[in-house]
Amino acid sequence: MENFVVSARKYRPQNFKSVVGQEHITTTLKNAIKNNHLAQSFLFCGPRGVGKTTCARILAKTINCSNRTDDFEACGTCDSCKAFGNNASFNIYELDAASNNSVDDIRNLVDQVRYAPQQGSYKVYIIDEVHMLSAAAFNAFLKTLEEPPSYAIFILATTEKHKILPTILSRCQIFDFNRIQIRDISKHLAYIAEQEKVEFEDEALRLIATKADGALRDALSIFDLIVTYSAGNRVTYAETIENLHILDYDYYFKVVDAFLAEDASQVMLIFDEILKKGFDAHNFLVGLASHLRDLLVVKDPATVELLEVSEDAQSKYLEQSKNATVSFLLSALNIINQADVNYRMSKNQRLHVELALMKVSKLQRAFKLTALAAAEAKKKA
Template sequence: MEKFIVSARKYRPQAFDTVVGQEHITTTLRNAIKTGHLAHAFLFCGPRGVGKTTCARIFAKTINCQNQTAEGEACDTCSSCTSFNEGTSMNIHELDAASNNSVDDIRALVEQVRFAPQAGTYKVYIIDEVHMLSQAAFNAFLKTLEEPPSYAKFILATTEKHKILPTILSRCQIFDFKRITLQDTVDHLAGIAKKEDVRAEETGLQLIAQKSEGCMRDALSILDKIVSFTNGEVTYNNTLEHLNILDADYYFRLVDSMLEQDLAGALLLFDDINKKGFEGDSVLNGFAEFLRNLLICKDARVAGLLEVVESFRKRYADTAQKVDTGYLVSALNLLNEAEIGYRSARNKRLHVELALIKLCYLRQALQLTATGDTVDKKKVVEEARSLNFRALKGMTPEKTGKPAAAPVPRPSQEAKLVIETAPVPEAPGHPKPAPQPVAAPKPQAAAVAAAPPPPASKGRLSLDAIRQKVSADLMTNVVTDLPLDIERLQAGWKSFIEVLKEEKNPAWSSFDMAQLEVKDEASFEAIVTNNINQKFLLAERNKACSYLQQHLQNRLLQFFIVLNETETPIDLSDMPLTARDQFLKMAEQYPLVKELKDRLRLELDY
């Protein structure tokens, strides 16, 4: 049985023209080889699996080739190329900086650089994952990297360029590798599938390329797994099953349910998805990516950012025309918040279902109005309804034997006054309606209005009587504020201090030491002598003000905190003496002690 080799190694490019998706790099390197303008150090940086180490090996092989082609490629037939292909070349050294990142490893590398190549023209040192080197290793490598021997070439490869010291970057020619595009990945996978006699559908290969996110090594690994899983056949359905990807058809059906506000259909669809084994966070993330693709389809200028299976492009474009831009933006925001809170949710399924419920009724909650080039978002509320007034008991008409007259469409004068004076609450989300202009009264009506009001009938309450009654009630409920005086203020202040003591609040001592000074009938000052007391009073100021307003029956009462630091020097006579002061005092009383210290040349540690 032939030994199996993974596709990533079996089909690794051996020449510059076989490198996929990095034409800007390979063209530059081939031209440099043809003209002989070779730098002594190169830095290859970019995402994983895009060909950094592969290009470094091809470059090392080509510059040592004895029969280079006119295009700047290796011949693959000379002894140098043969030894390189067999892995026995002594001119190429690879170092994995992830596991050899100490100063000693770099010093050993520097020692090898001193020896010239026995065969060939150049000795090439490929240092992979160079960002893993320690700070000391980088510093030990600086001098050699700046002025190496003429036969030494260094190629550094990394996925994290920002972690490399600027002093290293300035000594290298930097080549930035880009992610491999979706179409380049599909074409390369199709070529390999043809060589391996694998039946592969283009939609399945597109799905693999989309999952690999521009990494060719990942795409080849996924292809190997699916070929083993399906026994040599790559289709759209078995690729979905193997990669555990939810079919986009579910998302299309989910959007249709939400646009129709079919909550039952959306919940049943999520239940079907849940039974297939997909977690809620993957559903939220996939649906957010789907809505992002719909948003991209709204503008033809960004159509190139849409990376989906080719057969779904038209369906994406048709669905995007049915959905408003504002709805997509609001839905993406809602899904983002739901995905952030998914991890902390105790009931994961309910958390996802709540997000679906909000999305189903999102169009009803938001009304999108386009104004020029922008989109305004407004909440939709019910139509403004007339306010129901409670009928007054005294204003009901008397019961008479005559039939009730037909209601007059024009309201009476009294009804007009009641409606105009009553405050109408403003509906949320609606501007306040403009007052309707009142038509000027006719001369006859004016004459009637100028006449004195008739006496109130037995069953009817006059408007003047209502006004007089309301005015009397207001007069009886008026609360007068008592003016502030020092005696009542000090009593209320002490009462508040007792409240603080009962609460075991340490601020009571600061309130007790404060001096009070009345400024006017509604304000006073609390004077403190240090910052600590000031901070305690500031912390309890609102509470004290509310208490004193109620206790002193003055709603306008307020007080100000004044810091008046005293300039009296602090008495330090009671403080204990330091060791130095004790010795000086002893030497002053007993001079022989100081003489003994001087004769013995003692150094005292105070």
């Protein structure tokens, strides 16, 4: 039986064009290679799981490739590329600063820099989680980073740029990696599912992408988990929300329908059912606020594209938004947001949420009474 390889490793990008959601980074790096404008020290910053170390490895592989393609990608077939693929390249040195953060570790690295590469053009030093280096280690690294040999390139990667000394920052060309967009993650998950012959529902992949919070590696880990859970090579929305313990958005549609019908009793019963299923009341508040925001977004055709849901879900939002006025949605959002802000300070948190829900349930009546009062005042005037 073959050993299972997690998707994050199996489908790790091997060239710039396969990197997801970081086109501003990959385009700049390819142009630097094309025009021979490579800096000698790079700093890759950004949240976890967005491709910092991956791009560092691809850059190291590409600049040492002896037969680059016309679009300045590594060929994957030359001796250097094969050595890189087999983790046997002597031109690439990786250091994990989380566990090798002392002065001695940096001195060992500096000693290695003295030796030119035996084959290939560059020796590349990738230092991951560089913010974990001690102050003394940073100082020992300064001179080498400022004036390295012509064949040495340093690529520093960090999730916490603010912890790096300004003297280090000033010596590096800085690249800021973005959180990956939900649609890009969903598209990549669909590609992997097709490669693995896994059936999927678009809404399930979108939910995984949302849960990953911009980190592709997290999305791939969740995807593997759901595929294993289903045990039938199928990723469905129902199994995804069950495994991740996420509240089905149908509950939010039901709650808003009850709001619009001014049925406070129904709202309370739905909220009770949600609590009995083990969901947190605060998470429900946050989800309800997001749902109201999405309803507000689809009120204007110019902002519909901001709604990152499947086509089926989008039609549901459009249908419900027709029954809700902008005034209602804004007032409801304000009430729910205030409840969210004050939730932690409440002694009786269930009652705190229920009061907010009852207030929203009575908004329609409040609007009618306000309109009547204004009409009466106008008549008297």
